[in-house]
Amino acid sequence: MRKLGLIGGMSWVSTASYYTRINSAVQKRLGGFASAHLLIESVNFSDYARLQSDDDWDAAAGLMTRSAKRLENSGATAIMICSNAMHKIYDRVQPEVGIPIIHIADCVGDKIVADGVKTATLLGSRNVMTEGFYRKRLVAKGITLTPPDEARVEEIDRIIYQELMFNQAKRESERTMKTYITNIAKGDVEAVILGCTELDLIIDTKANILPIYDSTENHADAAVEWILSDG
Structure with a gap:
């Protein structure tokens, strides 16, 4: 079993989901008392939120790089950043360590391509939905x-940062997301991507009008494959 490093705390809510999903899958695959060999660097997201608000991504990349190096030095064979939005600094962090950082958008895109889906709508925080760092990786795979x-972007971003990151799953927000997905389904689109690791708190990924690709799920499943592969 290979050791995997997780950079979590962005938010702690979704990091708990990663831990549960990865260990449940490893135990199911191996049986008995098996659990994943994980290292978790759980950061204080307040530090990142402040830098994000100040648009100081260089400083954020510096913090992330230090976390990644600590995981590498502790024996991790690969790293995952347990946040979609913080992959904005992926290209600044990956060159600073000697082990792979498994990109969350690649995991989502590979699953979509494997299923033969060609068109999708991306939902997540503002920077994930509107900036190129995430969208371009999916488009490069032919999606x-x-x-x-814009109206949808603002409301989803509010829900994420004012509710979900505090582990609050409100019925009103569940209804809002259900309405969004229903309206998306009326267009020429085959699937919805949850580009936020907390959105599954208010979206039933298994019972919707369109197929839902949950980035947390796809990323965690890729973690299991890494941990159990021979390398």
Whole structure:
């Protein structure tokens, strides 16, 4: 079993989901008392939130790099950043360590391509939905993404940062997301991507009008494959 490093705390809510899903899958695959060999660097997201607000991504990359190096020095064979939005600094962090950082958008894109899906709508925080760092990785795999809807962007970003990151799953927000997905399904689109590791708190990924690709799920499943592979 290979040792995997997780950079978590962004938020702690979704990091707990990663831990549960990875260990449940490893135990199911190996049986008995098996659990994953994980290292977790759980950061204080307040530090990142402040830098994000100040648009100081260089400083954020410095913090992330130090976390990644600590995991590498502790024996991790690969790293995962347990956040979609913080992959904005992936290209600044990956060159600073000698082990792979498994990109969350690649895991989502590979699953979508394997299923033969060509068009999707990306939902997540503002920077994930509107900036190129995430969208371009999906487009490079041949996936056509619908343009972001500005009103939808603002409301989903609010829900994420004012509710979900505090582990609050409100019925009103569940209804809002259900309405969004219903309206998305009326267009020429085959699937919805949850590009936020907390959105599964208010979206039933198994019972929706369109197929839902949950980035947390896809990333955690890739973690299991890494841990159990021979290298």
